Amino acid sequence: MVNGQEKILAPLSGTIKSLEDVPDPTFSQKMMGDGLAIDPTDGKVIAPLDGEIVQIFPTKHAVGILSDEGTEVLIHIGLDTVNLDGEGFEAHVKQGDKVKAGDPLVTFDVEFVRKKAAGVITPVIITNGEQVGFLEKTNEAIAVAGDTVLLTTEKQSESESVKQKKSGASATSEAPYSREANDIVHALGGEENINVATHCVTRLRFALDDEDKVNKESLENMDIVKGSFSANGQFQVVIGQGTVDKVYAAMVDETNIGEASKEDVKAATGKKKNPLQRGIKVLADIFIPILPAIVTAGLLMGINNILVNPVFSEQSIIDMYPQWAGVANMIIIIANTAFTFLPALIGWSAVKRFGGNELLGVVIGLIMVHPDLLNAWSYGDAVKSDDIPTWNLFGLEVEKIGYQGQVLPVLFASWVLAKIEIFMKKRVMDSLQLLIVAPVALLITGFLTFIIIGPITFAIGNWITDGLVAIFDQFALLGGLVYGALYAPMVITGMHHTFLAVDLQLIGSTGSTFLWPILALSNIAQGAAAFAMMLVARGEKLKGLAGTSGLSAWLGITEPAMFGVNLQYKYPFVAAIIGSSIAGAFITMQHVTAASIGIGGVPGFLSIENGMVSFFIGMGIVIVIPFIITFIIAKRKLSQ
Ligand SMILES: OC[C@H]1O[C@H](O[C@H]2O[C@H](CO)[C@@H](O)[C@H](O)[C@H]2O)[C@H](O)[C@@H](O)[C@@H]1O
Numbered sequence: 001m002v003n004g005q006e007k008i009l010a011p012l013s014g015t016i017k018s019l020e021d022v023p024d025p026t027f028s029q030k031m032m033g034d035g036l037a038i039d040p041t042d043g044k045v046i047a048p049l050d051g052e053i054v055q056i057f058p059t060k061h062a063v064g065i066l067s068d069e070g071t072e073v074l075i076h077i078g079l080d081t082v083n084l085d086g087e088g089f090e091a092h093v094k095q096g097d098k099v100k101a102g103d104p105l106v107t108f109d110v111e112f113v114r115k116k117a118a119g120v121i122t123p124v125i126i127t128n129g130e131q132v133g134f135l136e137k138t139n140e141a142i143a144v145a146g147d148t149v150l151l152t153t154e155k156q157s158e159s160e161s162v163k164q165k166k167s168g169a170s171a172t173s174e175a176p177y178s179r180e181a182n183d184i185v186h187a188l189g190g191e192e193n194i195n196v197a198t199h200c201v202t203r204l205r206f207a208l209d210d211e212d213k214v215n216k217e218s219l220e221n222m223d224i225v226k227g228s229f230s231a232n233g234q235f236q237v238v239i240g241q242g243t244v245d246k247v248y249a250a251m252v253d254e255t256n257i258g259e260a261s262k263e264d265v266k267a268a269t270g271k272k273k274n275p276l277q278r279g280i281k282v283l284a285d286i287f288i289p290i291l292p293a294i295v296t297a298g299l300l301m302g303i304n305n306i307l308v309n310p311v312f313s314e315q316s317i318i319d320m321y322p323q324w325a326g327v328a329n330m331i332i333i334i335a336n337t338a339f340t341f342l343p344a345l346i347g348w349s350a351v352k353r354f355g356g357n358e359l360l361g362v363v364i365g366l367i368m369v370h371p372d373l374l375n376a377w378s379y380g381d382a383v384k385s386d387d388i389p390t391w392n393l394f395g396l397e398v399e400k401i402g403y404q405g406q407v408l409p410v411l412f413a414s415w416v417l418a419k420i421e422i423f424m425k426k427r428v429m430d431s432l433q434l435l436i437v438a439p440v441a442l443l444i445t446g447f448l449t450f451i452i453i454g455p456i457t458f459a460i461g462n463w464i465t466d467g468l469v470a471i472f473d474q475f476a477l478l479g480g481l482v483y484g485a486l487y488a489p490m491v492i493t494g495m496h497h498t499f500l501a502v503d504l505q506l507i508g509s510t511g512s513t514f515l516w517p518i519l520a521l522s523n524i525a526q527g528a529a530a531f532a533m534m535l536v537a538r539g540e541k542l543k544g545l546a547g548t549s550g551l552s553a554w555l556g557i558t559e560p561a562m563f564g565v566n567l568q569y570k571y572p573f574v575a576a577i578i579g580s581s582i583a584g585a586f587i588t589m590q591h592v593t594a595a596s597i598g599i600g601g602v603p604g605f606l607s608i609e610n611g612m613v614s615f616f617i618g619m620g621i622v623i624v625i626p627f628i629i630t631f632i633i634a635k636r637k638l639s640q
Contacts, residue, residue: 005134006069008151009101010143011048012122014040016150018137019123024079024231027123031227031238032074032202034135035125036150038143042430043108046145047099048073048124055201055241056106057082060089062201063105064127064241071153072128074201074241077108080118082200088112102146111426114355124150127241131155177243180224181251184237187222189213197257199248204237211235212563284497285353286411290345291500293338295556298598300335302606304328305595309609339596342504343368343403343410350411356418360438364417365410367446368454373402376458376508391450398451401458405508407501408457409449416453417445465509468502472514476588483515484584485577487522491558492567503597512593512609517618520556520594520604521587522580525622527553527601529572529579530561532630536638556600571637572630579625583618590614 010016017037022028027037047065054072055064061081065073077089088109093099114120126132134154143150185191188206193214195207208214211230219228219237224247226238239247252259307328310316318325338345344365351361374382374389379401382388389400403409420441428436472479490496499515506513530550537543542565549560566573592615598607608615 005152005154006049006067006071007149008067008071008073008124008126008153009046009048010038010145010148010150011045011075011105011124012038012040012143013042013044013145014038014122014143016138016141016143016148017121019125022079022121022123023119025227025229026202026236026238027076027125029227032123032240033125033127033129035073035123036137037121037123038150039121040110043110043113044104044145045075045077045106045108045122047101047103047105048075048150049101051099053093053095053097053099053105056091056093056095057201059084059086059200060091060106060108061086062241063091063093064201065099070128070155071126071132074123074125074127075105076123076125076201077106078113078117078120078122081113084113084116088116115422115426126151126153177224177247177250178254180222181247181254183222184219184225184247185251185255185257187215187219188235188237189215191255191257194257197248197251198259199239199244201241201244202238203244204239204248204251206235206237207233208235280493280495280498282353283501284495286346286349287497287500289349291497293345294342294500294504294597295599297335297338298596298607299603300331301339301596302598302603304332304335305609306606307331335596339507340404341366341369342405342407342508346407346410347414350414351418354415354418356414356421356441357438360417360421360442361414363442364413364445364449367442368403368406368410368413368449370402373400376402376404376406377511393451396451399455400450401454403454403458405504406458406461407505407508408461409454411501412453412457413445413449416448417441420444461505462509464502465506468506469510469514472588476591477585480518480585480588481581482584483518483588484522485581487519487580487584488526488558488562488573488577492562500597507596512595513597514588514591514593516594516597516600517587517592517604517608517615518580518584520598520600520607521583521615521618521622522576523553523556523558523600524602524604524619525576525580525583525626526558526561526566526573527551528623529576529626529630530565532575532627533565533569533572533634536631536634538638554601555603569634569637571633572626575629575633576622576626578629579622582625583621586621587611587614587618592618 015038017039019030019035019037020028022037026032045063049065049067049071051065051067053063054066059082061078061084062074062076067073090107092104092106099105110120126135129135132153132155136152138148138150140148184204185194188194188208189210193209195209197204197206199205214235216228219225224239224243226240228235228237230236251257307317307324310319318328344362347361347365348358351364352358391398391400421437424437424441425433487496503513503516506515527550530546530553534543534546534550537546546565549564553561562573566576590611592611593609594607595609596607598604605612605615605619
């Protein structure tokens with residue numbers, strides 16, 4: 001301790017990450033407190049400072065230390081590691097032990113945890129941040145256990161700390177958390193909505209019957225609740241170490257909710273997903289992280305589209321004002337990079353999702369669009385002119401083609417890469433991993449990709465898109481009606497993100513998508529219904545919610561409008577579906593297509609490459625129909 005400052009050493013060796021990079025909202029949103037995380041290279045956890053072990057969870061995956069100077073540090077080894085029930089962990093300390101910086105705390109099997117848990121990244125958090133006046137985080141990228149100063153804290157002045165303690169102390173002075181436990185149960189929709197409940201070191205974990213019954217606002221307004229979210233079918237309420245077990249005990253005492261194990265909760269939540277749902281979830285997990293890059297690219301491509309194509313008159317803007325040509329060209333380079341190198345983005349996200357090294361995912365994606373390969377977009381012409389470059393591998397002719405804009409080839413290649421990497425990591429000794437695992441995994445995956453995975457999945461991707469195009473050509477009215485009607489319900493289930501892959505595949509194979517314009521109109525329809533509710537609503541709360549969520553829907557995000565307003569009253573949701581179904585049929589029959597995925601709302605017109613006028617008519621339909629139907633019904637119902 002120097003000048004009131006306390007140094008917290010790295011408890012593990014590895015790569016230092018910011019908490020925002022930890023894929024668990026409890027940590028990334030700092031619900032438990034501020035700090036840093038370490039992606040460990042080995043499984044030796046040591047004490048980061050002198051102090052007392054105030055908590056070591058029975059499953060040995062989390063250790064809380066109270067330093068001699070009063071700083072509380074939580075080391076949470078891996079993510080969702082509570083589910084491992086101690087397997088792979090060995091504790092060297094117990095609650096109440098005094099430790100010195102550098103003393104061994106826990107040893108764990110990194111590879112086992114990496115494979116079995118949601119992640120091995122280890123947050124190191126100051127959990128009594130309210131008593132810390134100053135927190136400095138290291139700028140180092142690599143942590144050496146016991147050597148790197150990870151965090152530096154400085155205690156608050158005495159008077160500040162007294163103030164803080166006074167303002168947050170009500171729960172601890174009362175009978176042990178019974179009121180809080182009851183309030184939480186109530187906010188979760190009552191006992192009847194709770195199937196199973198358990199807790200880990202930081203949070204209560206529930207398998208709920210219906211998560212829509214949760215009153216998130218009142219839950220998160222409770223002083224004791226630091227945040228809540230739903231993940232992997234579990235509803236989780238973050239309370240904090242040292243308190244969560246007491247709240248849980250009170251809940252079990254006060255209610256008919258029996259004690260349950262993590263397995264019970266896992267089983268109760270796991271039951272809910274069938275293979276199709278799991279597949280959808282995997283695709284959503286892969287595509288949601290890359291969505292911002294794709295939408296940005298789509299928006300910029302849309303601006304270029306308006307500049308270079310004769311959209312509003314016979315001549316394009318560039319034809320009329322040629323001095324803008326350079327600007328338009330520069331925009332298109334910036335814009336289409338995300339699409340040209342799409343396999344690299346998907347490779348990054350997919351390999352990460354499948355448990356491998358995401359950087360290798362980027363590399364496998366880039367290999368698939370290497371400039372020396374025949375560009376996928378020139379493949380059709382090369383087939384016609386019988387001019388496809390090949391490699392000769394001991395007599396085996398392999399087409400030397402790239403996979404620009406393709407989705408399926410890189411998805412499968414990423415899966416294979418991650419599996420090979422995980423397989424090898426378990427078998428190659430730590431000191432040789434860098435030398436052997438990545439090069440071998442990449443080489444094998446690269447060869448498999450060019451020889452088998454690429455050609456087969458490229459063909460499958462083309463069959464899927466040809467099939468979809470044929471169906472929509474043949475049954476345009478029905479196709480548009482059905483997709484227009486089903487898109488919003490799919491958003492409710494989260495299944496809609498699967499269609500992002502389909503849109504990207506359509507663009508990669510045919511140069512455009514006829515599905516995305518329907519998506520944009522469906523979103524606008526939900527917004528229009530919410531706006532009608534805003535006009536008719538009497539209460540300020542509903543008016544405000546309907547207005548802001550309507551705007552959000554018009555800018556491409558519909559959940560606030562749907563969950564906050566339209567689904568609550570049902571008829572606005574149905575009115576929106578009617579509008580988007582009719583508009584979907586209309587624009588499909590008019591062959592409206594988009595060249596890219598843009599902002600799926602009013603600015604969506606920027607991305608339309610064919611049938612701009614019809615798209616605007618469609619926009620008129622999804623504004624007028626849902627608005628009028630909702631307005632009329634709401635007038636009647638809300639004035640009763
Ligand atoms: O698929 C491309 C579109 O993705 C986003 O919109 C979709 O996801 C949103 C979040 O779940 C949802 O609110 C919206 O209804 C869906 O269409 C993105 O916001 C769109 O701009 C993008 O075109």
